[in-house]
Amino acid sequence: MGWVQGADVGNSFSGDAGVVVQAGVVHGGVHVRPSRGSGLPVPRQLPFDVPDFTGRVEELRRLDGSVTGDGTVAITLVSGAPGVGKTAVAVRWAYRVSDRFPDGQLYVNLRGFGTTDPMTAHEALDAFVRAFDVAPERIPTRVDELAALYRSLLATRRVLVVLDNAVDVDQVGPLLPGSATCAVVITSRNRLAGLVAGTGARRVVLEGLSPVDSVALLTAAVGVDRLDAEPEAAGELARLCAGLPLALRIAGERVAGSRHHTLTDLVDQLAAEQDRLDLLAGVDDQVDVVRAAFSWSYRKLPALAAGVFRRVGWHAGPEFGVAAAAALADLPEPEARRVLGTLVGANLLTEVGRERYRFHDLVRLYAVERAESEEAASDRIAAVRRLLEWYLRMADAADHRLTRRSYCVALDHADADDFFSDQRQAVRWCEFERANLMAAIRQAADSGEHSIAWRLPIALWGFFFLNKHMEDWTSALTIGLASARRTGDRRGEAWSLHSLRETRFSMHQTSDVSEYPREALAIFLDIGDHWGIREALSNLGYAHRLRGELDQALVHLDEALSLWRQTEDLWGRAWTLHSLGETYLDLHRWDDAARALGEALDLFTRIGHRQAEGFALSNLGYLLLGTERFASAIDQFRRAMAVHDEVGDHWSASRSLTGLGTALHATGAIADARSCWREALAISEDLHDWPTAQRVRALLAQ
Structure with missing residues (x-):
């Protein structure tokens, strides 16, 4: 961060200057963040515009x-x-x-x-x-x-x-x-x-397209020559399709895809289909027209493509990729990719992005109907399980990239590095698939795959810990906890409770913050899950720290650290040391804090947990601040800020900016200190981090 000194500095500008820095003497590298509301991107989210749009x-x-x-x-x-x-x-x-x-x-x-x-x-x-x-x-x-x-x-x-x-x-x-x-x-x-x-x-x-526009849309699909050869059949087909563009496109594709099918053939086929569907007609006859149109394309599909069509209807999310379809269909990805292309060509799927597909909602309903009619229940159970297990493997691999934990609750991390090359790629995948992952958790619970229903939220811990989608995080863990309890899975219940405590921490709910760690610890002790015991003790200590019960916090954290040191697990040892260091800071035990935080930082660096490195660097800055080594504190907070910015950790950035401002204020750089505090206040208010915001307001008021 660059800080300004000197009074007689004046510059003028005109137009949209965006972020402007006015500086006299600048010490250190200039680090500029855009102010809120400036330089925002311009989203262009409109989907594909159909090329054969007609009429209207x-x-x-x-x-x-x-x-x-x-x-x-x-x-x-x-x-x-x-x-x-x-x-x-x-x-x-x-x-x-x-x-x-x-x-x-x-x-x-x-x-x-x-x-x-x-x-x-x-x-x-x-x-x-x-x-x-x-x-x-x-x-x-x-x-x-x-x-x-x-x-x-x-x-x-x-x-x-x-x-x-x-x-x-x-x-x-x-x-x-x-x-x-x-x-x-x-x-x-x-x-x-x-x-x-x-x-x-x-x-x-x-309403439906006019007869003229309906025929025009058919013409775009099958060509002028074929329409001119059967004008009466074209008009009748438009009538039978009720002027619905979706049905007209499917009808046109059916004729265009074969030299041997005429418009008259299709008219006769649809009339017969309508007779049969009359037995099932509801209040909206147009839906039956569309269902009949779907059947033309479906019956024309090769057997493999028809099977894939039925099975991808079981995907519960809003859209899906090739790998998810391959899991459902039990096919290699190259073959699944080819078959999905066939379904797109038949207008039964829409390609909404690079290798991303979506059903029209009516087509999905039709796919599910065909699956219920033609697939055995055992095949549905197996297909859905394959899909859910694929999401679990991917989420588990992402969690390993983000947290670098040596022990995993959901799976074993064995092939984690085969899926994601770095942390950014893992975060992007989780964000892109978030709606599908939430749908998969619900589907797992609804379909009786309760083990996956609790393990999948646990596998998403690292992603939610970083990006703080609090509503989804809490919902996922609540579903998982219910599934574990429904099947009497004590391990799943304990880990779900253990993870729910982090949502309480993140939302500043400190009144009953020790409730979940205590319940989890009791179960871990009962079932003999030693890794879980160490984790729960660490978090119980952290919960006591948040409530200001520092002596109790040290008791639990010391016990946890003693147990961690008996293992080769660096992750759990590092986090427990970090919590100990924070507690020592609260007690002004500076030497103990320096030892604990220094060892935690070394361990975080060794395992590659960058977000946690930023935590430790920031707390070491507060240690230097507490011992009135202000110049060193300024340098330390700047190191922390570089890591926060790298990983996108804005919550920690507001805390480090607060400390940096305090150190600058102590050196007499009042204007620069207030600039840091104002930025910290803006971030903490945006994050709804009210305790930090309250502290910063008090600093600005002095």
Whole structure:
């Protein structure tokens, strides 16, 4: 960090200067962080725009008219039956007006209808604020606070928000920006009357394509010559498909894929299919039309592709990759990749990214129907278990990369380094797959795979410890604890309780912070899990420290350290030494603190745990501060800051900045000290780290 001295310094600038540093004499390297709200990225999240988009001239014109500039946020609801093309219209219009929203276009599939649970408002808000590079530790856990942060980010920006596949008003309400500079387009099968009444949203209702547009869409798929050869059949096929673009595309692909199938053949086939489906017809005949259209493509598939289609319907998450599909289908990845390409070509899957696939929700339902009809229950159980075990192996490998623990609860870490080359890659995978991992935990519990249901949250400890997705973390561990208790798995119960204590620590819930470690320790002692006993003793000591019960903390930590020293496990020894060092700092036992923290730092460095190295460096800075070695403390805090920045540990950065400011203040660098404290306050408030924020405010008030 560079610090400014000298008074008679003046510079002027004009325009958007972003971050400006005005300096007289600068000591050390200049370290600049962007101020909040400056230099934010411009998200471009719109999905693929279908190339054969047809018609909808009037609907697009009405969407154009929704952006009136009358001082209120423009909200438009596009509603209609399944398969009518709501998403295609919203995305086409969003691309058409994207230049009017230069600060970004946000998109989310809210999963309102389908076999998976709808996305919560919290999940969607979390993804949106992350799109603006808000640090994970600064993201609130309460949905109202998260919505407030989201609205603040958009307050002065021109951003278009596309909320696709919404289920109800409660889901979309928190996702609406408050600024008139923004616009929102929502798609839903429901009419969301409360949204229109409560916000004045405009509604655009989609019906099926007109006969002319329906035939035009068929022409794009099969070619002019074949349509001209059978004009009456083309018109009848458009009628039988009810003008639904999804059904029309599948019908067109069915004819285009074979020289021997005519439009007349397909008309006859659909008519017969409708007769049979009449026995199953519900309130929405259009759904039966689409199901019939799916059957044309499904029956044309090779046997292997049909089997993969059925089995990937069992994937519980919003989208999936090649490796997950390979696990479900029990195929090598190259073969699974080829078959997925076949399903994309048949319009039964959508490729939403590089080797990432998603079902239309109706297609997923159809896949599940076919699986229930054609697959044995034992095959379903085996396929789902393979998928869940694949997620567990990957999460376990990521945890090893992040924590460098020598002992693993979930698996054995044997092939961890084969999956991820470094920590950043492991974090990226966990973040990318987070929704699927949460879905897998729920699916494991619901399908009776209770051992995986508790082990998978434990394997995600390192990821959640770093990125602090508190709602997901707590939910995952709660599901795991219930599964362990349901099956009487004492080891799973103990480790779930043990991990839940970290969520209490992170949320500053100190009143009953020792509850989980005590329960876990009792079980570990009962079942003879010696690694767990050492871990629980360490954390029980840390819990007492947080409550200010320092003598009790030392008793448990000393006992734990004695046990760790009897093993070759450096990870547990390092963390216990670190907790001891913090406790000695609280007691002003400086020499003991120096020995404990120095040994902890050495061990963290040896095992490659960079985040923990930053912790230890920061506490050594506080040791130097407490012994009034201010110049050395400044250097130590700067070393800590370099590590915090490297790993993205903003919580620790606020703490180190607080100490750095105090050391600078003691040397007479008052302005630089206050600059550090202001930055620490901003970070701690964003993180909802209220104890740190309160301490920093007191420093600024002096």
